[in-house]
Amino acid sequence: MDIKLKIWRQKNASTKGKFENYELREVSPEMSFLEMLDYLNKQLIEGGKEPVTFEHDCREGICGTCGLYINGRPHGPATHTTTCELHMREFKDGETIIVEPWRSKAFPIIKDLAVDRSAFDKIMHAGGFVSIDTGSAREANAIPINKKISDRAFDAAVCIGCGACVAACKNSSAMLFVAAKVSQYAMLPQGKVEAADRVQRMVAKMDELGFGFCSNSYACEFDCPKGISVEFIAQMNREFLSAKLCSHKNH
Amino acid sequence: MIKLDSKIPGGPIADKWSNYKNSLRLVNPANKKKLEVIVVGTGLAGASAASALGELGYNVKVFCFQDSPRRAHSVAAQGGINAAKNYKNDGDSVYRLFHDMIKGGDYRAREANVYRAAEVSNEVIDHFTALGVPFARDYGGMLDNRSFGGVQVSRTFYAKGQTGQQCLLGTYSSLNRQIAKGRVKMFPRRDMLDVVIIDGKARGIITRNLVTGEIERHGAHAVVLATGGYGTVFYLSTLALGSNATAAWSAHKKGALFANPSFIQIHPTSIPVLNDYQCKLTLMSESLRNDGRVWVPKEKGDKRHPSQIPEEERDYYLERRYPAFGNLVPRDVASRAAKERCDAGFGVGDTGLSVYLDFKDAIAKQGKKAIEDKYGNLFEMYEKITGSNPYNEPMRIYPAGHYTMGGLWVDYNLMTTIPGLYAIGESNFSDHGANRLGASSLMQCSGDGYFILPYTMGDYMADEIKVPKTDIKHPEFEKAEKEVTDRIDRLMAVNGSQTASSFHKRLGKILWDHCGMFRNAQGLQKGLELLNQLEEEFWKEIKVPGSKTEMNQELEKAIKVADFFEVGRLMIEDALDRNESCGAHFREEYQTEQGEARRDDANYSYVAAWEYQGPGKKPLLHKEPLKFEFVELKERSYK
Numbered sequence: 001m002d003i004k005l006k007i008w009r010q011k012n013a014s015t016k017g018k019f020e021n022y023e024l025r026e027v028s029p030e031m032s033f034l035e036m037l038d039y040l041n042k043q044l045i046e047g048g049k050e051p052v053t054f055e056h057d058c059r060e061g062i063c064g065t066c067g068l069y070i071n072g073r074p075h076g077p078a079t080h081t082t083t084c085e086l087h088m089r090e091f092k093d094g095e096t097i098i099v100e101p102w103r104s105k106a107f108p109i110i111k112d113l114a115v116d117r118s119a120f121d122k123i124m125h126a127g128g129f130v131s132i133d134t135g136s137a138r139e140a141n142a143i144p145i146n147k148k149i150s151d152r153a154f155d156a157a158v159c160i161g162c163g164a165c166v167a168a169c170k171n172s173s174a175m176l177f178v179a180a181k182v183s184q185y186a187m188l189p190q191g192k193v194e195a196a197d198r199v200q201r202m203v204a205k206m207d208e209l210g211f212g213f214c215s216n217s218y219a220c221e222f223d224c225p226k227g228i229s230v231e232f233i234a235q236m237n238r239e240f241l242s243a244k245l246c247s248h249k250n251h
Numbered sequence: 252m253i254k255l256d257s258k259i260p261g262g263p264i265a266d267k268w269s270n271y272k273n274s275l276r277l278v279n280p281a282n283k284k285k286l287e288v289i290v291v292g293t294g295l296a297g298a299s300a301a302s303a304l305g306e307l308g309y310n311v312k313v314f315c316f317q318d319s320p321r322r323a324h325s326v327a328a329q330g331g332i333n334a335a336k337n338y339k340n341d342g343d344s345v346y347r348l349f350h351d352m353i354k355g356g357d358y359r360a361r362e363a364n365v366y367r368a369a370e371v372s373n374e375v376i377d378h379f380t381a382l383g384v385p386f387a388r389d390y391g392g393m394l395d396n397r398s399f400g401g402v403q404v405s406r407t408f409y410a411k412g413q414t415g416q417q418c419l420l421g422t423y424s425s426l427n428r429q430i431a432k433g434r435v436k437m438f439p440r441r442d443m444l445d446v447v448i449i450d451g452k453a454r455g456i457i458t459r460n461l462v463t464g465e466i467e468r469h470g471a472h473a474v475v476l477a478t479g480g481y482g483t484v485f486y487l488s489t490l491a492l493g494s495n496a497t498a499a500w501s502a503h504k505k506g507a508l509f510a511n512p513s514f515i516q517i518h519p520t521s522i523p524v525l526n527d528y529q530c531k532l533t534l535m536s537e538s539l540r541n542d543g544r545v546w547v548p549k550e551k552g553d554k555r556h557p558s559q560i561p562e563e564e565r566d567y568y569l570e571r572r573y574p575a576f577g578n579l580v581p582r583d584v585a586s587r588a589a590k591e592r593c594d595a596g597f598g599v600g601d602t603g604l605s606v607y608l609d610f611k612d613a614i615a616k617q618g619k620k621a622i623e624d625k626y627g628n629l630f631e632m633y634e635k636i637t638g639s640n641p642y643n644e645p646m647r648i649y650p651a652g653h654y655t656m657g658g659l660w661v662d663y664n665l666m667t668t669i670p671g672l673y674a675i676g677e678s679n680f681s682d683h684g685a686n687r688l689g690a691s692s693l694m695q696c697s698g699d700g701y702f703i704l705p706y707t708m709g710d711y712m713a714d715e716i717k718v719p720k721t722d723i724k725h726p727e728f729e730k731a732e733k734e735v736t737d738r739i740d741r742l743m744a745v746n747g748s749q750t751a752s753s754f755h756k757r758l759g760k761i762l763w764d765h766c767g768m769f770r771n772a773q774g775l776q777k778g779l780e781l782l783n784q785l786e787e788e789f790w791k792e793i794k795v796p797g798s799k800t801e802m803n804q805e806l807e808k809a810i811k812v813a814d815f816f817e818v819g820r821l822m823i824e825d826a827l828d829r830n831e832s833c834g835a836h837f838r839e840e841y842q843t844e845q846g847e848a849r850r851d852d853a854n855y856s857y858v859a860a861w862e863y864q865g866p867g868k869k870p871l872l873h874k875e876p877l878k879f880e881f882v883e884l885k886e887r888s889y890k
Contacts, residue, residue, distance in 0.1 A: 012801065030526040032636075038752070039528050045750050045796050045805065053804055055318065057491040059531040061632060062416055063322040078635075085635045110462055111802045118439070121319050125431040129424035130383045134303045134701045137374070137381035141338065144392030154385040154410060157417060161321055184383065191383045 001027050001093040005040065007052055008100045009112055017109070019098075029089035033076065034059065034066060036088055053112040061085040061225065064160030067167070068113055069100040074164035074223045082162065082225040102163050104172040106210045117163050119209040120177060126205035127198040128181045130191050143189050156184040158226045165220035165228075171212030176220040178206050179236035180228050186239050196243035203240055253508065253862055255875045258662040259363045264881040265346070268367045271663070272706050276713035283308035286712055287471040287720060289456055291443045291498055293320030295415075295693055296676025297477030298422035299700025305429030307705055309712075312469060313426070314441045314458060316493055316807075321423045324479060324491040325696060328415025329536035329629065330399065331407035332379075332693035334372040339396055343404040345369045352691060353882050355401045355581050356656070356684020357834035357850065359511070361858070362881055363663060364681040371702040372694050376408055378701060384421040386410050397625075399689040400537050401581035401889070407690045412536050412629040418693050422700070441467070442807060443498040444735045446474060446505050446672060447728050453672035454721045457731045459739075461807065464800040466736055468728045470721030473671045473711060475704065476502060477696075480655035480677040482515060484815045484822070485767075486759025488652035489521055489534040495811040496818045499659055499678050507667040508860040508873060510680035511657035512818070513826035516687055516835050517768050519585035521651035522636055523605040530752065532651040533636055535608070536629055537689040540578045542613035542622065543646070545569050545585070547597040547606050557599070557607055557645050568592055576889040583686040583835045583848075584889060586650035590768050591846070593649070600647050609645035650768060654692060656683040656835065657825070660860040660875075664707035665699060668860075671711060675699035680858065685834025739799050742809045747792035751808035754789045755815065761785065762819050770826050771839040779823045786816040821861055824870060831855045843886075852884055 002025045010017025024040055031039065034056050041051035057065040061082040068083045070076035076086045091097060099113065107115040157180070165176040182199045185191025191198075214233060221230045260271040278286070286309050290301040293315040301313045315323060337343040348369035353360060380386065380394070386408050387395040396405040410417040429435040441458040447468070448454065455470040481496035482488045503509045520539060521532045546565045553560065568588055570577045580588075589606050598604050614622050619642060623630070630641050637647070659667050659674035661681055666673050676696035683691065765778025789812070797803045832841040832848035833855070841849045858875040 028526050028528065031528050035526070035528045035530065038530060042750055042752070045794055046748065048796075050796055051805060053802055057317060057322055057493045058324060058327045059492060060327060060533045061635070062327050062413070063317075063324070063491060065317065065322050080631070081635055085632070087635070087638070089638065114802065117318060121321075121427070121437075121439075124424070124427045129428040129431075130381065131428060132378075132381045132425075133306045134299075134378060134425070134705070135374075137377040140336070140377045140380040141393050145388055146392055147388045147390050150385055150388045150392075153383075154387075154417075157385050157410075157420065158413065160416075161319065184385065188383050188385070190381055 001029060001088065003027055003091060003094070004096040006096060006098045007113070009052070010109055012111055013108055027088055029087070031088045032059070032084060033070070033086040033088065034084050053114050055114045056084055059084045062160060064162040067102055067162045067164060069102060069167055071098055074102070074167040075225050080225055080227045102167040104166045106172060106174070107163060107166065119211070120161050120163065122209060123174065123178060123202055123205050124181070127201040130185060131194060145189065149187050153184045153187045156180045156228065156232050159228055160226060162225065164223050164225060166211065168219040168223035169212065170217065170219070171215060173214045173220070174206050174211040175214040175233050175236070176224060176228060176230065178202050179232040182239055183232040183235045186235070195239060196246055199236060199239045199243050200247070253668050253873060255660070255860060255873050256662060257361065257875055258664060259361070260663065264362060264366050267363050268370055275706055275710040278709050278712045278716060280308050282716040284310070286310065286715060287312065288473050288475060289314070289469055289471040290475045290477060291456065292323065292477035292479060292678070293426065294323035294325035294477060294479055294676060295419055295422055295696035296700045297323070297475070298419070298426045299697050300475055300477060300675060300704050301435050302422065302425035302429045303701050303705040304708070305432070305434035308434070311429070311435040312438060312471065313435055314438045314443055314456070316440065316442050316461065318439055320426055320437065320439065321420060323419060324494050325419040325693065326416045327491065328693050329412045329534065330538035331397065331409035331414045331690040332375070332418060333399070333406050333690040334376040334408060334694065335369055335406060336373055336376060338394065339405045341404045343406050347404065348372065348406065350882055351402045352682065352688055353684065354887055355688035356686050357848065357887050358684065358852070358856070358879065358884055359833050359877065360684030361681055361877060362879060367703065368682045368695050368698050371698040374702055375694060375697045379418055379421050379697070382421040382424060384410065384417050397538060398541050398579060400540060400579045400585065401576070401688045407538070409538065412538070412626055415693060418697065422697065442810070443478070443501070444810070445501045445731045447731045448505055448669060449721070449725055449727045452670045455723060455728060457735050462802055464798070464803065466732055468723040468732060470723045472715045472718060472721070473673065473708060475673040475675060476659065476678050477676045477700065478678045480658065481818050482652045482655050484759065484818055485652035485763050486756045487524065487529065487532050489518055489532050492531060495814070497811050497814045499674070500814045500818055502659060502667065502669065502672060504863050505669065506863070507669050507672060508660040508862055509657070509821060510660035510858050510860045511685070511825065512821045512861065513766065513829065513836055514656035514685050514834065515652060515822070516582055516654040516656060517586045517650045518653035519582055519589055519650050520608060520648045522633065523600060523602070523647055523649040525637065533632065534651070534653065535633060535646060535648060537582065539608060539626060539629065542625070543578065543608040543610050544612060545578055545606055545608055547592045547599060551596040557609070566597070573889045580889045581686055581688060586768055587837060589650055605647040605649045607645035608648045610641060611645070614642065652763070654687055656680065656685060656687055660858070664710065665704055666707070666711070673704060673708065675704055685836055739806065739810065742793060742806065742813065743795050743799055745790060745793045747794045749792045749794055751793060751795070751805060751812045754785065754793065755808070755812045757785055758782065758812070758815060758819060762822065766823050766826050769837055769839050772827060775823050775827045779820065782816065782819050782823065789813070789816065821870060825859055825861065828859060828872060829855055848887070
């Protein structure tokens with residue numbers, strides 16, 4: 001198949017970017033989207049031009065490195081699919097495909113399609129952990145955990161930190177990302193001890209880093225490649241509220 | 252002249268580690284605060300080591316090439332993590348796990364290290380559970396286990412098909428806690444390009460900042476490499492595209508011996524190659540062989556749809572050849588058996604280079620829901636990549652380069668032959684012999700990082716308490732930085748016409764064809780010739796666009812590919828030296844009448860540790876003899 005591409009090119013953070021047009025012939029429908037970009041880059045390099053910078057690593061949908069805004073959707077048109085798992089068979093012969101980086105103030109552009117998502121790590125530093133030192137754990141089966149609860153915690157824990165939720169949200173909210181971690185730990189006995197502190201610290205950090213508020217559009221869930229449910233946002237809101245109420249009581 | 256001293260403590264195998272720990276010197280908390288450690292890599296090994304060392308009070312600096320430590324390739328491990336808990340009451344024990352690993356590794360691993368890995372495995376599971384890792388549970392709320400290849404017990408803990416992700420996020424969380432406390436400083440988006448040695452001791456590293464292109468110097472009292480394996484040498488492999496050998500290779504060139512480089516695991520169940528532009532093969536977890544049955548048609552070149560091939564016309568060749576272990580034979584055995592069937596003309600798919608992994612019977616017996624619970628995400632992943640639904644038709648799979656048992660030689664302290672330079676996780680060679688059993692990689696990485704290195708490093712640091720912080724203006728830093736800069740300049744200056752990836756692809760093909768699943772002396776020699784020719788062409792024809800003072804992914808690739816040529820050469824040297832078959836190293840000249848690996852214990856029961864002798868010079872072989880005091884050397888049989 002032949003395709004046309006409109007790709008955002010930007011030399012670095014301080015330079016203005018613009019769309020460049022490319023035409024690519026003999027694309028195989030079996031190619032993944034990133035293999036298609038590899039193919040484009042090979043032609044650019046051999047033609048003496050600068051290749052398109054885009055981030056990727058595992059290419060099997062689990063590391064969360066890749067993330068392109070394709071035809072107006074994070075990770076493109078396929079549901080529950082990361083950019084690296086997206087295949088060209090999802091597109092039509094002759095189609096024009098628009099490729100942009102994640103668009104969010106909290107994720108500044110580094111170059112072309114690569115953005116800086118270190119804000120996510122900073123939120124995790126604020127409380128995305130259970131405070132236990134190596135060596136002090138008790139026997140793993142000492143605390144039984146109801147299978148339903150444990151499975152639910154797993155459903156929250158599958159977040160790959162790609163940032164699609166932020167890119168999908170018109171407010172650039174990171175609520176789904178934060179809620180997934182807060183909920184995972186709040187549901188497990190190991191994480192419960194610090195749950196009230198954790199949610200307050202992580203939410204405060206999220207606000208400080210310039211992520212927007214949540215207006216319940218559910219775009220995050222819709223575009224999350226792992227299908228993480230917005231119910232976790234509701235759960236986080238409950239955790240947050242009760243933490244606030246308790247901390248008021250104590251003061 | 253390097254003398255290998257493995258520092259294996261004496262005494263009965265079960266007491267070695269506890270006695271040794273009691274003999275190790277300690278560093279008091281006030282002194283730990285004065286000491287700096289560099290950890291390179293943030294996978295399960297690096298992140299666990301960094302957080303455990305941070306908890307102890309050391310000042311830790313951690314480096315990764317990814318934008319976040321959470322993306323290290325441990326994240327992609329699927330099936331599980333082993334431990335000798337014996338929760339299933341099926342006869343498991345630390346000794347049994349140890350024995351399975353020694354046998355699985357075809358008697359080419361060091362007994363004491365393997366026993367210790369098995370011994371700390373239970374603590375690893377306790378710790379991960381305490382960190383909030385959501386392992387699968389049964390209806391009573393207890394942790395569940397499943398079975399893996401090469402063993403007859405169920406000792407594998409798992410979190411659906413995402414065990415690596417969940418364990419890695421566990422170590423990432425403990426790392427974050429130390430970062431928040433200021434005990435660990437994180438340096439993401441850095442490629443380590445050299446190790447700096449001052450007066451014979453590792454004192455720092457040289458990195459390239461992948462955003463600015465700046466060449467940076469970082470000093471410390473000790474350096475830990477947790478930089479993973481070099482399986483991407485094959486180009487097409489199950490690894491992340493960024494995985495590379497450069498950090499470990501730079502240490503090798505500075506004097507760290509490299510052990511058993513030809514021991515590379517070819518994983519039997521990967522999604523086959525689908526198009527010519529593919530640069531990555533996706534693994535389908537070994538755990539699938541718990542319920543999936545491997546088969547090919549009995550008739551050569553049978554092109555019928557699998558559902559049209561009746562039961563009696565299918566050859567379940569693993570069950571036929573290995574009745575005791577059936578579909579759960581170890582990886583090396585399963586891979587060779589698949590290649591054998593395909594080479595003999597029984598392979599399926601357009602290319603004939605794949606076999607079926609069929610869940611029909613499991614679905615009929617257990618129901619679709621049970622299979623979905625266990626492998627849901629893997630089935631989805633398979634469908635996304637291939638467009639075919641494995642609930643309705645069998646998966647097609649084929650072997651792919653996966654894990655490197657070989658790596659930097661380390662002693663019992665996990666220290667390389669360079670004092671103060673440690674190698675942990677996949678980057679060392681020590682625990683898996685000539686073949687790794689499934690679910691023992693996550694186990695080894697986290698054991699090394701959380702429960703072994705923090706002890707052994709103290710013994711070295713006890714002598715460092717009076718040593719001031721490393722001065723990064725030292726002439727050795729100067730020299731190392733210049734070497735790195737010169738190599739980058741040399742790559743940029745070629746200005747040829749071919750991309751780094753195109754060379755990598757050709758190099759991978761040479762190694763896959765000549766130093767892959769089946770090897771022979773003639774083929775290896777031929778491979779060496781082809782590799783040398785291609786390397787020469789590389790240095791004449793490589794094209795690196797852009798500049799070195801910016802984000803430049805092509806430069807990153809070119810640096811790595813340049814090193815892969817050298818790694819590949821050492822793999823071939825090693826494979827040529829070892830005139831026997833063992834585990835993943837299968838020399839066609841040395842096989843039994845049934846086509847199984849034939850070891851030569853009298854002549855090759857050693858670790859081959861290679862010393863770098865300079866560019867263009869033959870590496871020097873050192874042999875560490877392997878002693879088997881606690882297991883009996885036997886022919887490895889899964890029949």
